[in-house]
């Protein structure tokens with residue numbers, strides 16, 4: 410079996426007195442599609458933010474492709490070693506957020522080209538060529554010169570996906586990417602994710618409340634509760650035959 414692309418070992422995350430992740434361990438195989446489900450506040454978003462190095466951790470180890478994501482204890486937190494290390498690790502992982510976070514004063518094309526030009530020194534023409542391919546992939550090539558304010562929520566989210574892909578990450582993190590959308594716009598975003606899954610071998614982790622999508626899309630479901638993974642398994646196992654009472658209660662409430 411392939412070595413895990415992500416190895417999370419016994420991590421703890423605290424905000425003051427609040428323990429948000431409590432000795433959490435998990436592994437992700439290359440190309441795997443994982444759905445993280447569970448009650449609000451159980452730590453699902455936090456784990457994605459930690460992988461994206463948007464947060465520090467209070468203890469434990471994380472390896473991405475065998476490299477430690479956090480080390481060198483400082484002020485009791487484990488922090489990325491240095492800027493170059495951080496930069497290299499960040500290029501492996503892309504993230505799409507619930508609220509798009511597009512640059513509002515940049516057109517769609519610039520939103521997608523900015524990071525490759527600034528962080529990787531890609532020339533403008535090459536960055537634009539790649540951006541147009543990605544915008545075509547998400548069905549928005551004709552909106553390249555539009556400003557974000559001129560787009561629907563679903564279109565903004567598809568631009569955000571193209572923007573994250575522009576750095577060619579091996580791992581993509583999707584944090585409730587359809588939660589802020591009107592119901593009729595959800596499907597166009599899910600379709601882009603289905604296409605990505607079908608056409609690439611990217612590793613994908615998603616936090617979602619779309620249980621139908623999680624069932625059809627994911628290879629494996631992780632059920633979070635109170636900072637721990639309470640249960641994991643194949644979608645059919647988790648949705649049809651959950652073993653843990655907490656999983657059963659959660660699923661009964663929302664399905």
Ligand code: ADP
Nearest residue numbers: 424427429447448449450451452453454455456
């Ligand atoms: P989920 O994604 O499962 O809804 P989160 O990972 O967003 O859960 O949050 C887990 C817990 O951490 C929640 O209780 C939340 O209030 C808390 N939390 C998240 N970010 C912060 C922060 N910056 N400061 C303090 N508490 C936070």
